[in-house]
Amino acid sequence: MERHFDTELDQLKQQLLKMGALVEAMIDAAVTALIERNADQLKQIYENEKQVNGLQISIDEDCLRLTALYQPAAGDLRFLLGTSKINTELERLGDQAINICEVVNKLLKEPQLKPLIDIPKMVAITTDMVRDSLNAFVERNVDKARAVLMQDDQLDDLKDKIVAELTEFMTKDSGSISRAIQLILVARSLERIGDHATNIAEDVIFVVQGRDIRHHAQDM
Amino acid sequence: MNNKIEIKKLNLHYGKFQALKAVDLPVGENSITALIGPSGCGKSTLLRCINRMNDLIAGVRIDGRVLLDGRNIYRHGLNVPELRKRVGMVFQRPNPFPLSVYDNVAYGLKVAGISDKDRISQTVEGSLKGAWLWDNLKDRLDKPALDLPLDQQQRLCIARLLAVEPEVILMDEPCSALDPIATMKVEELMLELRKKYTIAIVTHNMQQAARVSEYSGYMLLGDMVEFDLTANIFTNPKDSRTQDYITGRYG
Ligand SMILES: Nc1ncnc2c1ncn2[C@@H]1O[C@H](COP(=O)(O)OP(=O)(O)OP(=O)(O)O)[C@@H](O)[C@H]1O
Ligand SMILES: [Mg+2]
Numbered sequence: 006m007e008r009h010f011d012t013e014l015d016q017l018k019q020q021l022l023k024m025g026a027l028v029e030a031m032i033d034a035a036v037t038a039l040i041e042r043n044a045d046q047l048k049q050i051y052e053n054e055k056q057v058n059g060l061q062i063s064i065d066e067d068c069l070r071l072t073a074l075y076q077p078a079a080g081d082l083r084f085l086l087g088t089s090k091i092n093t094e095l096e097r098l099g100d101q102a103i104n105i106c107e108v109v110n111k112l113l114k115e116p117q118l119k120p121l122i123d124i125p126k127m128v129a130i131t132t133d134m135v136r137d138s139l140n141a142f143v144e145r146n147v148d149k150a151r152a153v154l155m156q157d158d159q160l161d162d163l164k165d166k167i168v169a170e171l172t173e174f175m176t177k178d179s180g181s182i183s184r185a186i187q188l189i190l191v192a193r194s195l196e197r198i199g200d201h202a203t204n205i206a207e208d209v210i211f212v213v214q215g216r217d218i219r220h221h222a223q224d225m
Numbered sequence: 226m227n228n229k230i231e232i233k234k235l236n237l238h239y240g241k242f243q244a245l246k247a248v249d250l251p252v253g254e255n256s257i258t259a260l261i262g263p264s265g266c267g268k269s270t271l272l273r274c275i276n277r278m279n280d281l282i283a284g285v286r287i288d289g290r291v292l293l294d295g296r297n298i299y300r301h302g303l304n305v306p307e308l309r310k311r312v313g314m315v316f317q318r319p320n321p322f323p324l325s326v327y328d329n330v331a332y333g334l335k336v337a338g339i340s341d342k343d344r345i346s347q348t349v350e351g352s353l354k355g356a357w358l359w360d361n362l363k364d365r366l367d368k369p370a371l372d373l374p375l376d377q378q379q380r381l382c383i384a385r386l387l388a389v390e391p392e393v394i395l396m397d398e399p400c401s402a403l404d405p406i407a408t409m410k411v412e413e414l415m416l417e418l419r420k421k422y423t424i425a426i427v428t429h430n431m432q433q434a435a436r437v438s439e440y441s442g443y444m445l446l447g448d449m450v451e452f453d454l455t456a457n458i459f460t461n462p463k464d465s466r467t468q469d470y471i472t473g474r475y476g
Contacts, residue, residue, distance in 0.1 A: 008409070009416045010436070073459040074435040 010075050014084060017067050018143075021088055021095070024060040025139040027053045028095050031102035032135060032198060036128045039109045039191060040121060050106050057099040064092045080212075087212035091142065094201045094208070098135065101194045101201070108187045108194075118174065118184040123167045127195040130160055134202035141209045150213075153206035160199040167192040229254040229393060229423040230275060235289035237270055237279065244270045246447040247289070251440075252393075257415060257424045259434035259455065262444035263475060268427040271444070272395050275425065276312035277305055293393070310337075312393040313386035317401050319378035321370035321385070326353075326362050329370045329381055333389040348388050356384035357414055376407030380414065394418065396426040400433065412437050431471065435459050443467045 031053045034046040068089040071077065077085055134153050141149035171185040207219050230252035237245035244267045252258045252275075260268040273279045274291055277298060290297045298308055310333075321329050330349045339345060349366070353359040358380050362368070370381055379399060386394060396415075400408040415424060415437050428434050434441050435455060442452040443464070451458065451467045462468045469475045 007413075009413060069460055070456045074456065076432050076435070 010071075010077075010081070013067075013071055013075075014081065017064065017071065017085075017088060020060060020064050020067070021091060022139070022143065024057055024064065024092070024095050025142075027057050027060070028098045028102065029132075029135055029139070031057070031099055032105075033132065035102045035105040035109060036132075036195075039105065039112070040125055040128065042113060042117065044110065044113055047106050047110065050102055054099055054103060057096060061092055061096045065089060068092070080215075083212045083215055087208045090208045091205050094204050098198060098201045101198050104194045105191055108190050112184060112187050115184055118181055118188065121188075123163050123170070124188065124191060124195070127160060127163050127167075127192060127199075130156055130163070131195050131198045131202065134160075134199055134206075138202045138205040138209065141206060142212070145209070145213045147210055147213050150206040150209040154203055157199050157203050160196055164192045164196045226253040226256060228252060229294065230425070231290075231292040231295075232271070232274070233290045233292065235271070235274060235287070235291065237267075237274065238286040239282070240284045244447050245274070248444075248447075248449045250442055250449060250452060252423060252425050253440060254423050255419055255421070256439040257419050257426060257437050259438035259441045260425070260427045260444060261429075261431055261434050261441055261470070262450075263470070264429075266444040267447045268444055269397050272314075272397055272425060272427050275393070275395055276309050276314060278309075278314065280305065310389050311391055312395060313389070313391040314395040314397065315379070315382055315386065315399045317398040319375055319382050319402065321373075321378050321381050323369070323371055325367045326358075326370050326373070326381060327366040330384050330388050332385060337389065352384040352387040355387045355418070356380040357410070357417075358384055374407075376403050376410060379403065379407075379411060383414065383418075391422065393423045393425070396424065398427055398429060401429060408433070443470060445470075 031050045034050050038044055038046050068085050072082075072085050075081070134156050137149055138153045140146070141153065168189055171189055174181045175185045207217075210216060210218055228251040230250075232248060232250040232252075235245055235248045235250075236243065248267075248271060250258075250260075250271065260271060262268055270279065274287065275293075275298075279285045279287065287299065291299060293308075293312065322332060324332070327349055330352050331345050334345050334348060350359060350363075353362060358377060361377065362373075370378065373381060379402070383394070400411050403411065412433065415426070418424060426434070426438065438455045440452065441455040441458045443450045443458065443462075443466075445466055451462060451464045453463070457463075458467060459471060462471060466475075
């Protein structure tokens with residue numbers, strides 16, 4: 006029998022997905038602006054952020070309310086805890102999009118330091134990770150969530166490579182320092198985005214299987 | 226939200242004992258309002274005031290007002306049987322009549338002098354559907370009601386009420402004789418019924434109040450300690466006595 010509670014849980018899930026879509030769009034707009042050197046889309050990011058902040062609060066309120074009112078157990082309880090955690094991750098993903106956005110605003114005021122090669126690679130990976138972690142949540146798909154965890158190392162390697170390369174730029178030419186630092190900040194934000202997607206994937210595995218795999222993902 | 230019922234400064238004495246002390250309570254239309262509180266705090270007494278069931282008890286004195294659609298039901302000349310049709314009650318123990326399923330539901334219509342057979346059988350069908358019993362019982366309408374399992378008996382009592390088209394349904398611990406699965410069914414039924422009816426429920430089961438009601442009132446020793454959105458009562462009650470009760474620290 007369908008419980009009224011199921012309807013409530015489903016509405017909560019829809020809210021979270023809406024927030025996920027907004028955050029994905031924010032990240033996408035920020036990195037596109039960076040790669041295409043075009044600030045047109047940046048305004049939309051701040052619009053989305055307002056909505057994301059509103060959703061974060063209402064989702065937390067709903068998690069609290071539903072936990073208090075329905076005394077959830079087992080899968081329902083994990084779903085509510087997981088939703089609350091993913092909610093936090095999504096809001097932080099939104100913050101990273103804003104960080105990138107602010108860097109892009111500065112970078113666009115100066116000529117391009119160098120053609121971007123590894124940053125677009127990081128962008129491609131993080132975009133996949135965010136999308137797959139959210140799809141894993143929708144589909145309750147543990148395999149997809151695991152696949153997200155596997156991608157994180159690549160990101161870390163790329164970031165190290167970018168930092169090394171830009172350090173070289175700065176050593177050779179002090180005129181490149183401010184732009185190089187901005188690009189390092191972007192790489193840092195992309196790395197953080199990967200971390201948040203990883204956290205979401207771990208939360209999905211917890212929601213679906215009840216297993217906490219944080220801190221020992223390698224011995225899954 | 227519109228208030229279907231407004232109880233204002235209601236005092237009730239059983240002889241010398243004051244069971245309700247200047248109680249205020251709004252009951253919103255098409256919603257479920259729950260009364261919670263420890264045994265003896267006056268929940269059932271308050272509920273019974275809403276359809277004047279306390280009139281039947283010797284030595285009861287009531288002052289204050291109970292407004293139904295804005296009019297005091299304690300006014301002179303009010304037709305009490307008519308009131309009890311508008312405001313029906315479901316009790317703790319299912320109390321079907323020792324009649325067939327069909328005759329239980331048709332009873333109120335027959336009492337009201339309705340004899341049109343088609344109309345009666347349509348109403349019986351509609352009421353049983355409304356109480357989620359039709360699919361189960363449509364082929365067994367002549368079965369004795371007392372042979373049904375308890376939760377079906379309770380829902381039959383609800384169907385019996387629906388047949389006389391009430392506006393308000395009062396429920397006094399309607400699930401306390403039922404097991405958890407049957408309880409869940411009745412709760413889901415309540416959530417369906419609130420779309421058409423106004424419901425006030427007394428329950429000992431706090432979780433039940435939490436699950437089904439929009440508003441809750443917490444009573445203690447005849448006082449309405451706190452009345453608020455159920456979500457607020459259960460996440461952030463204002464009164465420390467409510468907090469103690471909700472968190473199981475009472476007594
Ligand atoms: N007919 C009566 N005559 C005298 N006192 C009564 C009568 N009915 C109830 N009382 C008293 O009034 C107070 C409130 O009783 P009531 O039955 O309304 O409480 P309740 O909150 O419904 O309790 P419970 O949770 O046990 O059903 C109690 O102290 C009770 O003893
Ligand atoms: Mg009682």
